[in-house]
Amino acid sequence: MMYRFVKLFLMGALLLGMLACEERTGPFPPPFEVEIYRAPDQLNLIGSQTYRFEARVSHPAGLTAIKTVTLEFFLPGEETPVRAFTMVDDGGVKDPDAGDVVANDGIFTRVLNPRTTDLTFLSENVALFRMVATDDRDNAQESRMDTVAIIRSTPPKLLQVTAPDTLQSGVARFAFVATVSDSDGFEDILFVLVEGWRDNQRFFTDTLATADPAQETFTLTGDSTFAAEKQGLYQLRFAARDRSGNWSNTLERNIFIENTPPVVAQTVMPDTVQLPPPGQQYLIRILARVWDAQGLGDVRTVSFTVQPVDGDPGDPIEMFDNGNTQDNGDDVAGDGIFSRIITLNSNNTAATYLFTFTAEDRVGQVSVAVVDTMVIIQ
Incomplete structure (x- = not known):
C-alpha cells in the first residue's frame, strides 16, 4: 500500500514538473525600450532644410504608460545634456511643429528647423544625441548614443x-x-x-x-x-x-x-484570305507602322476595328509593340511597328471587311483613321 502511494506521488510530481516546464506561447507584452528609428547624418545650422528625429518606443502597459520622450544633445566629452527637446506621438494635433505624422503608432518625433529653432549650442563640428523615454512610474530607458555632424553651409x-x-x-x-x-x-x-x-x-x-x-x-x-x-x-x-x-x-x-497627334503611316495585312477547311483555323498577322513627332513614348494605344462593308464595326482590338512574337506577332519591341494576331475560323462569313486603324497619344489626341481592306473568300 505504501509503495502504491509513493508511486502515485512520484507520478503526480512528474506530471506537475512536465506542466511547469511546458513552453508558454504568446502573445507576450513588449518590453519597455526606446530606440533610434530615424535621424539625420548631419545638421546644417544655416541651411534651409529641416531635420527629422524619430524614436520607436514600446512598453508592456502600452503607450498610455509613456509620460515623456526627449531628444537629448551632448557636446563631445560632456556627460550632461546641453539641450533637450520633447518628442511627441500626437499626429501633429497638439504640437504641429514637432512634425509627427501618425498618432499613437509608437513613433515619437521631433523636427528641428535651423531657421526657427535656436541651435547655436551646437558649437562643435560634431554632436552626440540619444533618446530617453520615461513612464508613469518614472522608470527611464535610453537609446544608444549616436553622432551627428554639424556643418555651416550656405544655400546656392x-x-x-x-x-x-x-x-x-x-x-x-x-x-x-x-x-x-x-x-x-x-x-x-x-x-x-x-x-x-x-x-x-x-x-x-x-x-x-x-x-x-x-x-x-x-x-x-x-x-x-x-x-x-x-x-x-x-x-x-x-x-x-x-x-x-x-x-x-x-x-x-x-x-x-507643342504636341501633334500620332500618325498611322503604314498598314500590312493580306488583301485576300480563303476560309480554312471545316474545323480548322488560320492565324493572320496584322501590322501597323506608327510615328509620333514626340517619340513612341507619347503613343498610348494603337488599335483597329473590323466590320463588313455593309455592317457595323466591332470592339477595338489593341495592337502591341512589345516584342512578344508568340502572343502578338510582334518581332521587335519599340520599333514603331505594332502587331496583332487574329484568328480566322472556318465558320466565319466570307465577305469584304474594313480594318480601321487609329493611334492615340498620351494627351488624348487621336490620329487620322487609316482604312485597309481584307476579302475573305470561300
Missing part, C-alpha cells in the same frame, strides 16, 4: 535661367541652362531641378545635371521627345540643390509645348 544662389518660349513639335534640339553660384564652391552644387506647373499642379520634373564649372552652369538638353505626355502652356520653376540639402531661390519661365 540661382542667378539666371534660359529656356525657349516655345518647344515646337519635331524640334531637333533645345536646352535649358541655369547659372548658379555657391559660396562653398561650385562643386558643392549637386544639380538644378526644373518643374513644369499649370493650374497650381505639378505636371513634370526633370534635372539639369550637366555641369560646366568654368561657366558655373547646369544644362539639360533634349529634343521633341521631351514633349511626350505634355501639351500647352507651362510655368517652369528652377531651383538648385547643394550637397548639404540646401535649396536655392526659385526662378520661373513660361514655355509653350
